[in-house]
Amino acid sequence: MTGFMNGGINGGINGGINGGINGGINGGINGGISASPFSIGGAPLHVPIVDSLSNVDDRPFAMVTDVEFPDEAWAADLKAQLIVNKFCKTDWDDPQTGIQGTAPDNSAAAIEAEIQKLIHERNYLRGQRVGEILAQVDGSELYWSNLLMAGANNRPRTAELITCAMMIGTVVAMHFKHKWKRARPSQVFPAIMPAIPTPRHPSYPSGHATQSFLVMHLVSAALPGEKDNVMFPYIRSMADRIAHNREVAGVHFASDSDEGERLAKEVYERYLTQLEPLQALIEEAKAEWADVASTLPLKDTGELDGPPNLTKQIARDLANELAKDT
Numbered sequence: 001m002t003g004f005m006n007g008g009i010n011g012g013i014n015g016g017i018n019g020g021i022n023g024g025i026n027g028g029i030n031g032g033i034s035a036s037p038f039s040i041g042g043a044p045l046h047v048p049i050v051d052s053l054s055n056v057d058d059r060p061f062a063m064v065t066d067v068e069f070p071d072e073a074w075a076a077d078l079k080a081q082l083i084v085n086k087f088c089k090t091d092w093d094d095p096q097t098g099i100q101g102t103a104p105d106n107s108a109a110a111i112e113a114e115i116q117k118l119i120h121e122r123n124y125l126r127g128q129r130v131g132e133i134l135a136q137v138d139g140s141e142l143y144w145s146n147l148l149m150a151g152a153n154n155r156p157r158t159a160e161l162i163t164c165a166m167m168i169g170t171v172v173a174m175h176f177k178h179k180w181k182r183a184r185p186s187q188v189f190p191a192i193m194p195a196i197p198t199p200r201h202p203s204y205p206s207g208h209a210t211q212s213f214l215v216m217h218l219v220s221a222a223l224p225g226e227k228d229n230v231m232f233p234y235i236r237s238m239a240d241r242i243a244h245n246r247e248v249a250g251v252h253f254a255s256d257s258d259e260g261e262r263l264a265k266e267v268y269e270r271y272l273t274q275l276e277p278l279q280a281l282i283e284e285a286k287a288e289w290a291d292v293a294s295t296l297p298l299k300d301t302g303e304l305d306g307p308p309n310l311t312k313q314i315a316r317d318l319a320n321e322l323a324k325d326t
Contacts, residue, residue: 072156076152076156076159076160076162076163077163077167079160079163080160080163080164080166080167081167082277083164083168083275083277083278083281084164084167084168084171086275086276086277086278087168087171087271087272087275087278088171090271090275092172092267092270092271093175099172099263099266099267099270101176101179101180101205101259101263102259102262103180104180104182104204104253104255104256104259105255106182110255111188111253114185114253114254114255115185115188115189115192117247117254118185118189118192118247118250118253118254119189119192121247121248122192122193122248122250125248126195126248126249126250129245129248129249130195132241132245133195133196133245133246133248133249134195134196136208136242136245136246137196140166140208140211140212140242141162141163141166143238143242144162144215144219144238145159145162147234147235147238148162148219148231148235150162150288155285155288155289156288157222157281157284157285157287157288158219158222158285158288158289160281160285161215161218161219161222161281161282161285162215162218162219164218164278164281165211165212165214165215165217165218165219166211166214166215168214168267168272169207169210169211169212169214169215169260169264170207170210170211172210172263172264172267173205173206173207173210173211173260173263174201174207176204176205176259176263177201177202177203177204177205177207178202180202180204180205181202182202182203182204182253182256183202183203184198184199184202184203184251184252185203185250185251185252185253186198186250186251192250193250194249194250194251195248195249195250196249196251198251199251203251203252203253203256204253204255204256204259205256205257205259205260205263206243206246206252206256206257206259206260207260208242208243208245208246208252208257208260209239209242209243209246209252209256209257209258209259209260209261209264210260210261210263210264211260211264212238212239212240212242212243212260212264213239213243213260213261213264213265214264214267214268214272215235215239216235216236216238216239216264217264217265217268217272218268218272218278218282219235219285220232220235221282222282222285222286222288222289223286223289223292224286224289224290224292224293225293229289229292229293230292230293230294230295231289231292239261243257243260243261244257
């Protein structure tokens with residue numbers, strides 16, 4: 001009986017403590033990421049109201065008339081659906097005139113080469129990238145928000161472009177996943193042991209890659225000089241990083257990412273450049289980037305791409321020696 005009571009008491013205490021800690025952490029996170037594309041006017045997501053508002057002024061409460069819902073108060077993920085709807089009404093998925101996609105190479109030789117690459121990345125990269133991999137399962141847009149300082153309080157039109165890219169990318173990727181029905185790497189070679197649960201849809205193309213490279217195309221269209229802008233290499237590199245992380249995680253083949261990148265380019269060039277509401281949004285986003293044009297070269301000390309490893313050091317030293325001989 002005593003053990004039962006102690007177990008109940010300890011369970012209650014631990015539950016209360018853990019609940020309090022988790023609540024505090026979640027509250028802090030929700031408040032901290034309020035500038036993300038999915039925040040509500042930049043405010044924390046939880047605003048408890050326990051009672052009606054009592055009037056303490058001399059004048060009575062009155063209705064506010066002749067007002068409209070402000071455009072700036074739209075949730076980016078909901079407003080983006082207006083543009084996604086326009087895209088879906090085009091012929092992009094028409095079997096004759098739309099985007100056809102490229103069939104995956106599922107030959108034994110091709111798949112073996114892909115699996116060997118995934119094994120190498122599992123062994124040598126996954127440990128370094130696992131934090132990113134977990135965060136990007138459903139939160140890759142936060143990486144874009146952080147890189148571009150885009151959210152409800154800053155560059156809101158850019159945040160809307162990110163959301164449009166994420167949604168359109170999902171629509172396109174799911175269409176071709178259903179078309180090609182490619183098995184996931186862990187189905188082909190279970191020892192790949194993915195770092196995350198295997199997604200419940202086919203492998204080809206990579207949805208993360210399709211989304212990320214659409215973000216690249218849409219945001220770069222808003223930059224002064226577009227792909228010649230100082231920010232473009234960062235945007236291009238982030239798109240590649242998010243796509244590659246899915247390979248390192250063991251849930252995608254490299255060719256899945258390649259097809260996602262190719263599809264993003266075709267979708268953008270054939271359809272999104274002709275989509276009037278999206279082009280209007282890009283024009284609005286241009287004002288958010290008008291002052292980002294100049295660049296100051298940073299001397300490469302050999303560590304710009306991360307901490308040096310033995311392979312990089314040997315390659316760099318060899319290149320230096322060869323340069324001396326010429």
